[in-house]
Amino acid sequence: MTSTMVESSTILVNSWIHRIQSEGGVADIEIYEDIRRLSGEIISRACFGSNYSKGEEIFSKLRALQALVSDKSLLSAIPVMRCLPTKRNRKIQSLGKEIREMLLKIVNDRLTDHTAEADLLQMILEGAKNGDLDNNEIDNFIVDNCKNIYLAGYETSSTSAVWTLMLLALNPEWQTRVRAEISEVCGKQLPNAAILPKMKTLTMVINESMRLYPTAPIITREALQEMKFGGLTIPKGVTIWTFLPMLHQDPEIWGPDANKFNPERFANGVTAACKLPQVFMPFGFGPRLCLGMPFALAELKILLTLLISNFSFSISPTYQHSPVFTLVLEPEQGMNLLVKRV
Numbered sequence: 001m002t003s004t005m006v007e008s009s010t011i012l013v014n015s016w017i018h019r020i021q022s023e024g025g026v027a028d029i030e031i032y033e034d035i036r037r038l039s040g041e042i043i044s045r046a047c048f049g050s051n052y053s054k055g056e057e058i059f060s061k062l063r064a065l066q067a068l069v070s071d072k073s074l075l076s077a078i079p080v081m082r083c084l085p086t087k088r089n090r091k092i093q094s095l096g097k098e099i100r101e102m103l104l105k106i107v108n109d110r111l112t113d114h115t116a117e118a119d120l121l122q123m124i125l126e127g128a129k130n131g132d133l134d135n136n137e138i139d140n141f142i143v144d145n146c147k148n149i150y151l152a153g154y155e156t157s158s159t160s161a162v163w164t165l166m167l168l169a170l171n172p173e174w175q176t177r178v179r180a181e182i183s184e185v186c187g188k189q190l191p192n193a194a195i196l197p198k199m200k201t202l203t204m205v206i207n208e209s210m211r212l213y214p215t216a217p218i219i220t221r222e223a224l225q226e227m228k229f230g231g232l233t234i235p236k237g238v239t240i241w242t243f244l245p246m247l248h249q250d251p252e253i254w255g256p257d258a259n260k261f262n263p264e265r266f267a268n269g270v271t272a273a274c275k276l277p278q279v280f281m282p283f284g285f286g287p288r289l290c291l292g293m294p295f296a297l298a299e300l301k302i303l304l305t306l307l308i309s310n311f312s313f314s315i316s317p318t319y320q321h322s323p324v325f326t327l328v329l330e331p332e333q334g335m336n337l338l339v340k341r342v
């Protein structure tokens with residue numbers, strides 16, 4: 001899927017080149033919106049192949065649904081309020097219904113034209129076919145998996161990219177180091193799957209950015225039986241929240257510069273970066289480790305390679321630093337950077 005990632009990212013690069021030219025050499029760009037759109041396009045193409053524009057429509061409805069269900073107002077925290085026929089609840093229901101119908105329509109079209117595309121939808125369809133499920137369960141399986149991929153893979157990749165670009169904008173010496181690596185490894189070539197593992201400096205930068213700004217900052221696990229955790233007794237059924245920023249920025253584990261951006265700490269890999277490498281878990285851990293990790297890292301490396309080799313970044317005077325936790329850790333006021341050609 002890397003060629004899809006390169007294709008979509010190149011369109012973004014060209015649009016910024018035009019913008020910079022028309023704004024006299026430097027453009028103040030709110031990059032979060034653009035990168036989110038790009039990430040949506042990439043995941044739609046990966047998920048729905050040639051039906052990706054329909055997929056984008058579905059994803060935009062899922063985004064609206066996500067905004068409604070992650071409303072943190074006091075009233076919505078009362079369980080009974082979620083069942084009353086309020087305007088918000090009716091909207092949630094009708095969006096859910098529309099999304100389900102649109103997804104099932106794509107599936108039906110796919111089943112009748114017998115095209116076995118190499119996309120995630122095809123894998124989900126095959127998974128559904130091979131499972132021991134009745135018709136209604138098959139539909140639920142398909143709809144739930146498509147929603148899961150959207151939630152897990154869309155906002156996460158785009159927010160990781162914008163936090164990394166913010167940190168690079170604040171640390172121009174690292175932009176220079178990454179740019180030098182790109183020119184050495186890629187030359188005049190576009191990035192491809194074979195060269196991604198050679199991008200050592202870029203990997204260090206991405207790791208450091210995910211340490212300081214873990215996109216999915218809370219990992220949850222349910223205690224399946226009563227257990228002891230240090231001096232605490234955790235009863236069966238309790239959900240335990242692990243807050244990653246506490247682990248990722250603990251000076252006892254990472255040293256006195258734990259709060260500083262210093263990708264050098266990852267020069268010899270994660271195991272040498274701190275006292276307890278298992279606490280570094282931007283993609284989770286164990287059997288539920290993020291399924292999309294290789295996909296996300298390829299997407300991040302391709303996008304950052306194309307952006308850093310074409311542009312230099314600095315913080316815009318209009319940028320307001322306001323990380324906020326919705327379903328992911330995102331910049332509440334967007335991400336304004338000054339962008340120039342290199």
Ligand code: HEM
Pocket residue numbers: 148149152153154156157160215216219220281282283284285286287288289290291292293295296297
């Ligand atoms: C930088 C981007 C991403 C980050 C930081 C991220 C992070 C995470 C985290 C922290 C978890 C929970 C793991 C756990 O509980 O141990 C997770 C789960 C998951 N992620 Fe990602 N993710 C990213 C991108 C993606 C993408 C692009 C996809 C799909 C294409 C994806 C699919 C999934 C799925 C399906 C799960 C659930 C796995 C399971 O429960 O077995 N993720 N991700």
